[in-house]
Amino acid sequence: MKPFPPEKEEDFAPFFPEEVLRRGLAYAREGRVLRVYRLGERLLGEVLGSEGVPYRVEVGPGLSGGCTCPYPGFPCKHAAALLYAYLERGGRDLKEALEALSPEEAKALLLALAALPRVGGLLLEALFPERALEEEVRELKAAFRLGLWPEEALEALLLRLPKVERPEPLLKLLEALLQAPKDPGPYLGPLLARYGELKGPLKPLLALLLRHPLPELVRGFLEMAKARPEEALPLLEGRDPLKEALRRELLFALGREEEALALMKARLEAPEDYLALVDRLLALGREGEALFYAEEALNWFGKDPRLFPLADLLASRRGLPEDLLRRFHLRPNLSDYAALKALLGPRFREERPSLLKAVKDPALLARIHLLEEDWKALDRLLQRAPPEAYPALAEALEERLPGEASRLYLEAARGLIKKGGRARYREAARLLRRARALDGKRVEGFLRDLKALYPRRRALWEELAPLSSS
Incomplete structure (x- = not known):
């Protein structure tokens, strides 16, 4: 495209779908563009939609920008209408006009604009973002109690996060999101990232996590804990299973493998504990130790079907007759039967009745x-x-x-x-x-x-x- 804003229709028309362009021109001729102005290389304004609702539109070089309408693509007919209206009305660059103001003139203009309720509200949000955030959190909670999901309000809150300078309002927003009638997962990542940047305290965050162990919350907490282990590790003391799991993952993330493995070995009480330990040992390249605990699990829990991965591990890595017997009893198959017949020799006659009894298929x-x-x-x-x-x-x-x-x-x-x-x-x-x-x-x-x-x-x-x- 040519330099922006456009000077004639040919500067932007080829980049629109024909039907979208036609409807945009119709909107412009019907007077649906309520306002259009230029701010440097960007055009902004409001266009009245088919539902009687004005949409906020912004168009920049390369037809970049956005519109608050529900149309899934951009540029939409409202963007086309804005461009046609600009060609018709033109106007000075607002950015140049503002930059030309003296400090006294700029201050007087802001005071005058503050008297307009809509503009005053925007100025208040810009000057006191945390206070505005707290007010919107209250509105969110009220909406959630009614079972509503105000998506636009949530997205606006995320855009305001970089302006918040204290962690406390973010914690209140997080508490509100955890009461949402839908999964708040997609909104937690940016919120937790900003909370981490502000070095928000981990204790209240952990308290929320223990009540709402969502994956995004766990990931966010561990990221912050990895940067502040001296604060996080004391909080994770105790016998609470979730705290222990978090402490273990944090220790692994910090490279303190032996401490983390010691925690896992101290909690070997169920087949799932052994499965997790063996997987971790294999991931760390400690195969001999993994095989030791795999065998211990099978000796403790016998023919529990959940332990088949451990029996399979032993049979595939060691291939001893006892390993094949264990695997066969957990999940009978023809290849293991044939292998046992070859490996056991005369002993196979003794084992055969129990092998056949294990076959239910x-x-x-x-x-x-x-x-x-x-x-x-x-x-x-x-x-x-x-x-x-x-x-x-x-x-x-x-x-x-x-x-x-x-x-x-x-x-x-x-x-x-x-x-x-x-x-x-x-x-x-x-x-x-x-x-x-x-x-x-x-x-x-x-x-x-x-x-x-x-x-x-x-x-x-x-x-x-x-x-x-x-």
């Missing part, structure tokens, strides 16, 4: 029996298996026993069709496609029987149509 049990070619055990399993296990069992048997797999797919499909419903018909069609890949003639006979049983089930035959036609 019929499909996995079928794969184990296939691996060992234990046909009697497999036959007993298939006779006892519930119908809902048929699809998984069939998939396990496809390669070695395709005929039996096909039979199970058909039985599972029969049960679904009998229950009825389009979703079940769709699943039955999927199972029949699997069965057809194994024994096409059997599936054709199955479909003929179905046609005789359910000739008028329209939804069924819509789902089975691809099978019937191919």
Whole structure:
């Protein structure tokens, strides 16, 4: 773009969407631009919107700027209207005019403007930002009690934060935000950053955190505590779990690993404590120590399923038979079963009953029996298996026993069709496609029987149509 403000329409028109520009021109011709003025290289003003509400608009070089209207993009039609109004009205640069005033003239002008309620309120906020902030905090609390979420007011408060020079008003604003009917998370970051810049006391901040342990509040507190550990660490003494967690994270952030780890080791009371400690030790590159505590946890808590990551760690890093046994008992799988059979040798016969007892999944049990070619055990399993296990069992048997797999797919499909419903018909069609890949003639006979049983089930035959036609 050419130097700003524009001198003719061609200076800005190519940078607007055609419809936005057209509506902006219409607004300008309708007299909706209530005021427009220049401040250096920026144009500012108010434009009356379609709802009868004036929007504040600011446009600068490169069509940068903003508008208080709800339009998601910028520049909007109100910005276009402001530019057209400026071309029509022109006017002196307000910045140059103000800079030309003598101190006495500037003071007299401010006093005159202060008599206007709207301008006087803005001047009051500029001169006493903390007092204005406290007033707005009271208004926020009232709005929150009514379940309202005044987003524009919140954003205006954030813009005013750099002018606040004492931490106390910021703490009041923080207390108010923690009573909001919505998640105040996005507004906490800038507020806590300014509180930290002003070296606000950590004690009241910690008190709020203990009542409202929001992630943003935790992060903000730890950032400040890292800069002032001599103030923070005494506050984090005691047996409160959250205080202990904060103290531990602070010590890690300060590079005091041994103290932090000592705290974690002193609190090893539940599986979660061991999991956190082992993760931390691994992150610090202390693998041997991590494996020691992983084994201790498994010895203490046995087959608690939450400890599978520790059993998996030991099995993958050490690969001892005892490690594989632990992992198998927590989460049985075919590869561990095969590995144990190879590693244990004669001892495997003793362990086998407990291993099989740990397997609750019929499909996995079928794969184990296939691996060992234990046909009697497999036959007993298939006779006892519930119908809902048929699809998984069939998939396990496809390669070695395709005929039996096909039979199970058909039985599972029969049960679904009998229950009825389009979703079940769709699943039955999927199972029949699997069965057809194994024994096409059997599936054709199955479909003929179905046609005789359910000739008028329209939804069924819509789902089975691809099978019937191919």
